[in-house]
Amino acid sequence: MRAISLQDSEVTFRDSAEEPIRRAGEVLVDVSLAGICETDLQLCKGYMGFSGILGHEFVGVARDGLYAGQRVVGEINCVCERCKWCVNGLGNHCPERTVLGILNRDGAFAETLLIPERNLHRVPDSVGNDQAVFTEPLAAALQISKQVDLAGKRVAVLGDGRLGILCAQATRLATESVVAVGKHPEKLARFQRLGIENVLLESLDQQASFDVVVDCTGSPTGLQVACRLVKPRGVLVLKTTVAGEHRMSLASLVINEVTVVGSRCGPFGEALSALEADAIDLSGMVSHRFAIEHGVEAMRIAGLPESFKVLIDPQL
């Protein structure tokens, strides 16, 4: 089958990658659409040391099992179900886990992927593939309000990219006061169209004036800005992983008694419900679409500042 894989920090198109073989508890899914996210770009810079087929955001059609013939999306953490984390409902932290396209498991930039059946969710009929492919990052955005009580809080979302706009929309479901902070006027215009208050970083009054600051910048410097913006006793939510190191003093976090919350994967069921209810506006999110043969070019384009969501269509 055709696939995009990463080997020794080099991304290549493979015309005859081996198709996965079905095994107990797992099903094959023919991928209809896959999305490129910042994590994929970070993996190419060495984050997690991953090698294999990339991709973890997808919508596809299950080839067999309970959902055979139906459109599905899939949670990306594939867990043991036996350890104390799994037994206590915290499978996302299972030490035995593999993660689709990120850790010891081939991903979605391929014609077909293999995934545990229990990870799958059926896509409601009214949710198109162009929306459903956003389920994974939207679930991650909704996770913020699972971890932090946002009601009545003043929230800043740092980063005007693909994850920032999902996090701003997701947090807006929980509090009225959300301000997006970015460096690109043309990207902030998307927030403006959605009625989300937004401001350029350079013209922002960088006083500690936010109860909660969400870092979606994907940049090591995002945390420094976040530390300046968060109020004493406030909460700093780290939403992006970066391959590089943060080099900064953490003294202000101590002095201001700031709570730091790491935030990763979120609830797929709620994400699909939000899409079904049209609570999240995804119009204008997709900037490019490529056949899988051009997946290497797709990855390059996804890394350009003017790009937004770049999709790969393995069935083209």
Ligand SMILES: [Zn+2]
């Ligand atoms: Zn992602």
Ligand SMILES: [Zn+2]
């Ligand atoms: Zn486990």
